Amino acid sequence: xxxxxxxxxxxxxxxxxxxxxxxxxxxxxxxxxxxxxxxxxxxxxxxxxxxxxxxxxxxxxxxxxxxxxxxxxxxxxxxxxxxxxxxxxxxxxxxxxxxxxxxxxxxxxxxxxxxxxxxxxxxxxxxxxxxxxxxxxxxxxxxxxxxxxxxxxxxxxxxxxxxxxxxxxxxxxxxxxxxxxxxxxxxxxxxxxxxxxxxxxxxxxxxxxxxxxxxxxxxxxxxxxxxxxxxxxxxxxxxxxxxxxxxxxxxxxxxxxxxxxxxxxxxxxxxxxxxxxxxxxxxxxxxxxxxxxxxxxxxxxxxxxxxxxxxxxxxx
Numbered sequence: 141x142x143x144x145x146x147x148x149x150x151x152x153x154x155x156x157x158x159x160x161x162x163x164x165x166x167x168x169x170x171x172x173x174x175x176x177x178x179x180x181x182x183x184x185x186x187x188x189x190x191x192x193x194x195x196x197x198x199x200x201x202x203x204x205x206x207x208x209x210x211x212x213x214x215x216x217x218x219x220x221x222x223x224x225x226x227x228x229x230x231x232x233x234x235x236x237x238x239x240x241x242x243x244x245x246x247x248x249x250x251x252x253x254x255x256x257x258x259x260x261x262x263x264x265x266x267x268x269x270x271x272x273x274x275x276x277x278x279x280x281x282x283x284x285x286x287x288x289x290x291x292x293x294x295x296x297x298x299x300x301x302x303x304x305x306x307x308x309x310x311x312x313x314x315x316x317x318x319x320x321x322x323x324x325x326x327x328x329x330x331x332x333x334x335x336x337x338x339x340x341x342x343x344x345x346x347x348x349x350x351x352x353x354x355x356x357x358x359x360x361x362x363x364x365x366x367x368x369x370x371x372x373x374x375x376x377x378x379x380x381x382x383x384x385x386x387x388x389x390x391x392x393x394x395x396x397x398x399x400x401x402x403x404x405x406x407x408x409x410x411x412x413x414x415x416x417x418x419x420x421x422x423x424x425x426x427x428x429x430x431x432x433x434x435x436x437x438x439x440x441x442x443x444x445x446x447x448x449x450x451x452x453x454x455x456x
Contacts, residue, residue, distance in 0.1 A: 149271075150208050151372030163379060167257055180245040186390035193384030200380060204373070211427060215368035218431040219377035222367065222413070224388075225438055226360045226406055227381055231389050232396055233352045241345050250327050251342060252386040255349035262354055263378055266361055271371040281417055284362040288414030291359050296407035311348050320344065359410060366413040367430060398446055405441020409434055 151159070197220055205213035238248055273280045321331055321338035329343040364374050412433060416425055425433075 148370045149372050150212060150370055151376075155372065159376060159379075163260065163383070166383060167253075167260075170253060181249050181387075181390040183391060186387050189387035190384060190391050193380065193387060197380040197384070200376065212368070212370065212373055214427040214431055215370065216373050216377050218367045218427055218434060219364040219374060220381055221431070221434055221438075222363050222409060223360050223378055223381035224384070225402075225409065225434075226356060226363070227385050227388070228392070228396075228399065228402060229406060230352060230356050230385065231392060234349065234389055235393060235396060237345060237348050237352070241341065241348075243342070243345055247327050247342060249386065249390070251346050251349060252389060254329075255346055255353065256382055256386055258346075258350050259353040259357075259382055260379060262350070263357055263361065263382070264375065266357055267371065267375050267378065270361055270365055271369075271374070274365065274369060281365075281420065284365055285414045285417030288359070288362055288366065288410045288417065290414075292407045292410030292414060295403060295410065311344060311351070314339075314347055315344055318344075363410060363413045366417040367427065399442070401441045401445040402438075405438050408437050408441075412437065 201213055201216045201220070204216050234252065237243075243251065270280075270284075319336065319338045321333060321340055327342065328340055329346060330337055330339055332338075361374070361378070364377060368374060413430075416430065
């Protein structure tokens, strides 16, 4: 069974080119101008950049509303909220990774900046693959829906266990087969010793961050395809959520322990979107209703989290 009409794309060639140019300019300014030197990111700086990225996301959504109407604008905002919420789980893993490898705070921004740049490339490829599959095979929607149900149930029922990023098979392979220069080498990912190049420990941590993002993208990208089948809306909502992720980490790193029930709320969101995808032929849920349901689920998870106090921090 095929269905070429299941995937749309409101973005013209020039829309895609302009947006990619904006992303490239934003990343270049971030790495080459605003954060050229390694430093500890203060809460004030993180709050400022978080506000900037949220404001830019809202302006972009309002642009979608003006040019393409309320349906696509609501799809953009719903996808953005889902991606932003799911990305908070990434922040917990980032915190554990940095503590496990004892990365100084002044180097954390550089690792996250390059990690997010790699995430943009990988997610773009995954979104393109997902859109191609949906355009070619209509039954892929049910595969995505079933996977989200499995992911939601796994997140809801699985017992939390201590994470050990240093035991990741890809990390262990890289640390064994790459020439690694141990010790303190500042903010460099690679250094030259004599005639040979060596990877530093920061590069291995960057590799763990990239692996983590790919793992979480397996949940988030099918979830957004459950809200919209427009490739431009899926990609832009993902990108805006990712670009603000680094600032969000430095803003929330000290209070992540208060979000003890967030994973439960995210699991319910995945279950809702997965069920929505599977029931679509018989039950159509308007996008504004989906946005309201997702918002209500997250609010119901956050309120008791804040009221119940802080959960124990992951061990260093």
